[in-house]
Amino acid sequence: MIFCSNCGARVIRKVPAGDDRTRYVCESCATVHYTNPKIVAGCIPVWEGRLLLCRRAIEPRHGLWTLPAGFMEDGESTEQAAARETWEEACARVENLALYGVFSIPQISQVYMMFRASLKTEEFAPGPESLEVKLFEETEIPWDELAFPVVKLTLEKYFRDIRRNNFGIHVEDIIRHPARPR
Amino acid sequence: MIFCSNCGARVIRKVPAGDDRTRYVCESCATVHYTNPKIVAGCIPVWEGRLLLCRRAIEPRHGLWTLPAGFMEDGESTEQAAARETWEEACARVENLALYGVFSIPQISQVYMMFRASLKTEEFAPGPESLEVKLFEETEIPWDELAFPVVKLTLEKYFRDIRRNNFGIHVEDIIRHPARPR
Numbered sequence: 001m002i003f004c005s006n007c008g009a010r011v012i013r014k015v016p017a018g019d020d021r022t023r024y025v026c027e028s029c030a031t032v033h034y035t036n037p038k039i040v041a042g043c044i045p046v047w048e049g050r051l052l053l054c055r056r057a058i059e060p061r062h063g064l065w066t067l068p069a070g071f072m073e074d075g076e077s078t079e080q081a082a083a084r085e086t087w088e089e090a091c092a093r094v095e096n097l098a099l100y101g102v103f104s105i106p107q108i109s110q111v112y113m114m115f116r117a118s119l120k121t122e123e124f125a126p127g128p129e130s131l132e133v134k135l136f137e138e139t140e141i142p143w144d145e146l147a148f149p150v151v152k153l154t155l156e157k158y159f160r161d162i163r164r165n166n167f168g169i170h171v172e173d174i175i176r177h178p179a180r181p182r
Numbered sequence: 183m184i185f186c187s188n189c190g191a192r193v194i195r196k197v198p199a200g201d202d203r204t205r206y207v208c209e210s211c212a213t214v215h216y217t218n219p220k221i222v223a224g225c226i227p228v229w230e231g232r233l234l235l236c237r238r239a240i241e242p243r244h245g246l247w248t249l250p251a252g253f254m255e256d257g258e259s260t261e262q263a264a265a266r267e268t269w270e271e272a273c274a275r276v277e278n279l280a281l282y283g284v285f286s287i288p289q290i291s292q293v294y295m296m297f298r299a300s301l302k303t304e305e306f307a308p309g310p311e312s313l314e315v316k317l318f319e320e321t322e323i324p325w326d327e328l329a330f331p332v333v334k335l336t337l338e339k340y341f342r343d344i345r346r347n348n349f350g351i352h353v354e355d356i357i358r359h360p361a362r363p364r
Contacts, residue, residue, distance in 0.1 A: 039293060
């Protein structure tokens with residue numbers, strides 16, 4: 001942010017009166033511009049015990065596999081966002097969504113909300129952001145070609161929970177270490 | 183948003199190429215300005231069976247009672263945000279946070295994440311945004327003076343779950359009806 005979205009003047013970084021954090025502040029019109037974490041909503045889409053993954057057609061992590069997920073939009077519920085992203089990235093309709101993971105990633109100010117879900121039918125296809133969409137047995141999961149740590153974490157938890165037949169809701173933080181940018 | 187925060191030119195509302203939603207777009211520097219829902223994180227702080235509520239010193243709903251909650255900040259986890267808000271609004275330290283409610287309010291693009299929590303000590307006091315902070319037995323809850331529907335919903339669920347001694351995680355949408363602005 002360089003300019004004030006309210007009046008067009010240049011903003012500065014400072015701690016506003018009565019606040020304790022540095023914000024973008026417009027000294028021309030006195031607007032404080034807050035920024036907040038974003039929610040990334042997604043699904044673990046299941047069909048007859050297999051999981052639907054998408055191979056990314058976009059950066060970052062072009063060519064790597066992910067669960068369908070993306071930024072929640074204004075006016076949606078978390079569940080609607082997760083279903084919409086599954087439709088957009090995998091052209092697949094899901095039902096019976098159940099919250100499965102709430103993963104905060106403070107370093108990039110994102111909160112992932114992942115839902116277990118059933119595919120309504122066996123129909124799916126790559127959306128514009130996917131190169132390929134495919135159902136995987138556990139033994140076929142491309143563990144070394146997953147796009148993000150949160151995807152690996154979600155899949156690991158899912159297969160562990162499947163074995164115990166006990167799905168809770170996992171609330172965890174993912175701390176990225178500077179030495180390991182992935 | 184009136185001006186582009188990147189180049190200072192006036193923005194317009196349009197559907198960018200390849201998108202299906204109206205966005206703020208700068209035709210001068212080609213920046214698309216996305217807006218996304220905000221997370222409001224908060225606690226149900228408990229001390230010996232009583233719940234800590236805050237009476238609001240700010241608008242909206244000045245003078246009404248609420249659970250300590252507020253906008254999650256960049257760089258935090260959801261749990262850290264909930265604990266910080268409890269500290270800021272009620273000068274109270276909490277521990278043993280457990281996610282209790284994920285309530286989407288699509289109409290105002292907010293997602294509440296409410297945590298059950300224990301007060302570490304019986305110390306609390308009004309922060310700058312509170313007029314008064316007080317522990318309530320169930321029978322003392324000021325049901326007709328609660329600030330927001332999400333607070334009422336959270337408290338109702340909490341006391342029902344207390345009676346069954348069974349706390350799940352509640353994932354629900356709160357749909358506001360235009361005829362009932364509250």
